[in-house]
Amino acid sequence: MAGHKHPSYLKIYFILLALFVVSVAGPEIAEKLGLEGVSRTVLVLSTAFGIAIWKAYLVCAYFMHLKVEKIYAPYILLACLSLLLVFFFGTATDAMFSNGHNWVKSYSEEAAKEEAQSRSHGGHDDHGDGHSDGDHYGEDHHDEGDHDGDDHNKEEDKDSHEAH
Amino acid sequence: MAHQIIATSRSRTGIPTGRLAVWWVIGSEILIFGGLIGSYLLNRFNHGPSWSVEAANTNTFIGACNTFWLLTSSLFVVFAHAASEKRDAKKTRMWIWLTIMLGGFFMGFKTYEYTTEIQHGFTLFTSNFWSFYYVATGLHGFHVVCGMVIMGIIAENDIKHGRNWHRVENIGLYWHFVDIIWIFLFPLMYIAK
Numbered sequence: 001m002a003g004h005k006h007p008s009y010l011k012i013y014f015i016l017l018a019l020f021v022v023s024v025a026g027p028e029i030a031e032k033l034g035l036e037g038v039s040r041t042v043l044v045l046s047t048a049f050g051i052a053i054w055k056a057y058l059v060c061a062y063f064m065h066l067k068v069e070k071i072y073a074p075y076i077l078l079a080c081l082s083l084l085l086v087f088f089f090g091t092a093t094d095a096m097f098s099n100g101h102n103w104v105k106s107y108s109e110e111a112a113k114e115e116a117q118s119r120s121h122g123g124h125d126d127h128g129d130g131h132s133d134g135d136h137y138g139e140d141h142h143d144e145g146d147h148d149g150d151d152h153n154k155e156e157d158k159d160s161h162e163a164h
Numbered sequence: 165m166a167h168q169i170i171a172t173s174r175s176r177t178g179i180p181t182g183r184l185a186v187w188w189v190i191g192s193e194i195l196i197f198g199g200l201i202g203s204y205l206l207n208r209f210n211h212g213p214s215w216s217v218e219a220a221n222t223n224t225f226i227g228a229c230n231t232f233w234l235l236t237s238s239l240f241v242v243f244a245h246a247a248s249e250k251r252d253a254k255k256t257r258m259w260i261w262l263t264i265m266l267g268g269f270f271m272g273f274k275t276y277e278y279t280t281e282i283q284h285g286f287t288l289f290t291s292n293f294w295s296f297y298y299v300a301t302g303l304h305g306f307h308v309v310c311g312m313v314i315m316g317i318i319a320e321n322d323i324k325h326g327r328n329w330h331r332v333e334n335i336g337l338y339w340h341f342v343d344i345i346w347i348f349l350f351p352l353m354y355i356a357k
Contacts, residue, residue: 016235020232027355063241063242064337064340072178073184076190076191080191080192088202088205096206096210113217116214116215119285120221
């Protein structure tokens with residue numbers, strides 16, 4: 001692509017930097033204002049992910065010169081993106097349900113959240129306090145093991161009950 | 165012994181062979197990283213509350229610094245491409261090495277981040293979120309290292325000897341794609357908490 005005139009790379013770079021600042025500031029502002037629900041979701045999605053798509057477009061169009069590349073290159077990329085969408089929506093229809101024929105999701109979001117919160121207490125806030133993370137980690141795994149075991153026993157009880 | 169060039173461009177597409185191959189590589193990478201990100205999103209939709217708590221432990225400052233390094237390195241690699249079109253070996257090599265340096269900053273920050281996370285008990289097996297975090301950022305980091313090595317080879321093996329100038333553009337395309345992947349990983353792992 002030696003024949004075409006280059007766009008102002010510095011100008012594109014500064015636009016990318018400005019978008020980057022907005023993408024970080026948006027969710028921070030939502031946090032500071034204490035936004036909840038739909039307004040928070042809209043602000044976070046539009047600033048973090050909407051701007052990510054815009055930034056990706058700028059890099060593709062101007063830094064990768066897709067705007068002046070032969071049409072076959074965008075065709076290749078769009079074909080791969082289409083395959084990706086087939087994968088996503090093909091699996092999402094199943095993955096987003098919490099139960100179906102002959103299967104029930106045993107995962108408990110509440111239990112997972114509590115477990116994550118207990119881990120977070122030993123996380124970044126506890127830098128240098130001598131907290132034994134190895135022990136903490138061990139406890140989590142022990143809990144998980146018990147949890148799985150309980151589920152397994154429950155299923156066995158259910159099966160034996162049905163057999164009777 | 166000089167190698168004989170068989171085909172430098174495809175008559176049907178009008179795109180140089182090397183560049184067309186890079187577009188195919190990028191297409192396959194879209195499926196690799198896209199599949200990973202798609203799976204992450206499905207899990208995030210299903211397990212929003214617990215994943216938000218886990219994501220709150222990632223270091224946004226380090227993630228932001230790494231975004232800055234990669235965005236700036238993307239600028240440097242287009243400067244290298246522009247210099248290569250003028251057949252300016254000195255400037256091309258300078259911009260390539262500056263890009264490699266920023267890639268090194270990225271990996272240095274990433275190493276510090278991994279060390280801190282692991283020291284605080286957040287490992288590959290801690291939870292689904294951390295498994296995704298390490299696999300996605302680790303795979304991306306591997307691509308960054310590969311890009312740095314290839315750029316070093318092009319700078320010292322090709323540009324220094326005034327040959328294969330088109331390879332600067334090819335590695336530039338790859339490097340921009342690595343930057344785009346990070347543009348999506350950054351909000352997923354560090355911002356949306």
